[in-house]
Amino acid sequence: MPNMERLSEEIRHAVQFETRYPFGHEPLTATQGVWNSWGVHLDTLVWTWIAMAMMIVLALYVRKRIIMLPAARSPQNLLEMVWDFFDGIAQDLVGHEAKRYMPMVVSIFFFVLFGNLFGLIPIFIPYTRDVNTTVGLALFSFLAFTYYGMAKKGFLGWVTHFMQPVPQLAHTLEGGLKYVMIPILFVLFVVLNIIEELARIVSLSMRLFGNIMGKHIVMTILLGLTWFLSFIFEPLPIFVWLIGLIASMVQAMIFALLTLAYVAGAVGEHH
Amino acid sequence: MDPKLMVYLGAALCMGIGAIGPGLGLGNAVGKALESIGRNPESSKAMGGTFFVGLAFVEAIGIYALVVSLVLIFLKG
Numbered sequence: 001m002p003n004m005e006r007l008s009e010e011i012r013h014a015v016q017f018e019t020r021y022p023f024g025h026e027p028l029t030a031t032q033g034v035w036n037s038w039g040v041h042l043d044t045l046v047w048t049w050i051a052m053a054m055m056i057v058l059a060l061y062v063r064k065r066i067i068m069l070p071a072a073r074s075p076q077n078l079l080e081m082v083w084d085f086f087d088g089i090a091q092d093l094v095g096h097e098a099k100r101y102m103p104m105v106v107s108i109f110f111f112v113l114f115g116n117l118f119g120l121i122p123i124f125i126p127y128t129r130d131v132n133t134t135v136g137l138a139l140f141s142f143l144a145f146t147y148y149g150m151a152k153k154g155f156l157g158w159v160t161h162f163m164q165p166v167p168q169l170a171h172t173l174e175g176g177l178k179y180v181m182i183p184i185l186f187v188l189f190v191v192l193n194i195i196e197e198l199a200r201i202v203s204l205s206m207r208l209f210g211n212i213m214g215k216h217i218v219m220t221i222l223l224g225l226t227w228f229l230s231f232i233f234e235p236l237p238i239f240v241w242l243i244g245l246i247a248s249m250v251q252a253m254i255f256a257l258l259t260l261a262y263v264a265g266a267v268g269e270h271h
Numbered sequence: 272m273d274p275k276l277m278v279y280l281g282a283a284l285c286m287g288i289g290a291i292g293p294g295l296g297l298g299n300a301v302g303k304a305l306e307s308i309g310r311n312p313e314s315s316k317a318m319g320g321t322f323f324v325g326l327a328f329v330e331a332i333g334i335y336a337l338v339v340s341l342v343l344i345f346l347k348g
Contacts, residue, residue: 012345203331210334211327213341250327257324 007220014130044127051114093264101263109256116248129212138205141259149266162193211251215244278347282340289336296329
């Protein structure tokens with residue numbers, strides 16, 4: 001397998017906090033300590049900036065020539081299609097408040113989508129295959145739904161949702177059993193709810209990271225086989241590429257949808 | 272025994288055992304989807320999006336196993 005050494009180096013890089021410099025440059029001595037202690041992946045950072053620049057340029061381009069009836073294949077129509085898809089789901093989940101959360105959800109979608117799609121282009125670095133990016137995104141998602149929950153329900157309402165099923169359960173208990181069971185249930189459910197909230201960070205970030213990294217590994221191995229298989233089946237890389245395309249889009253959609261669902265759960269009346 | 276061998280063995284077992292559950296789940300989901308399309312062919316359009324999202328959720332469980340074995344191999348191996 002030709003690329004195995006490079007691939008394993010890349011995986012090693014992606015799963016740990018270790019600074020790697022793009023273009024093989026050594027850092028300046030003054031910044032070295034800071035960079036190393038923070039473990040900045042400069043290649044990830046640079047490609048994140050490139051993606052953000054591309055997104056801003058695209059958004060400004062569409063914003064400048066916005067029209068009532070866009071052509072079928074115009075960028076505006078594409079963006080509106082994505083917006084309508086998420087808006088439809090948001091309307092179902094949070095009703096008329098959807099407008100408030102939509103910009104965040106669609107921004108997350110495009111940020112993750114660009115990162116995933118970069119993996120399909122040679123030279124480009126898919127920054128979502130870096131565990132640091134996905135954990136950062138998941139932390140942002142966590143902070144967002146915690147903030148929106150607090151903003152909607154107030155601090156007290158937000159705290160009480162951690163003891164959620166206990167008030168309802170308390171009505172079903174009778175007699176002296178009540179005084180024994182309620183404290184036990186209270187502690188149990190508070191701990192469970194806190195773990196549930198924190199597990200969302202892990203599950204969101206590891207799902208995205210694992211999917212993109214796995215896609216990357218599978219694509220590298222299959223494309224490494226192309227030379228051997230091309231005698232039998234010439235257009236193999238196109239199909240490998242298509243699998244990657246579908247996985248990229250589905251994963252971006254899932255990340256945004258889950259963020260939306262968590263926000264909806266945090267601001268909803270009944271948890 | 273060589274600790275490195277144990278790490279690789281753990282990673283391989285993690286991926287292998289971790290693939291059983293998602294495999295069963297994916298098979299079940301696709302089977303049920305095909306069954307419902309067979310009964311009611313018009314439902315296939317409405318089902319498409321939810322179906323793929325559901326598949327991705329099931330797949331994610333296998334992906335967690337992959338992440339654990341990657342961490343085992345590349346951080347502990």
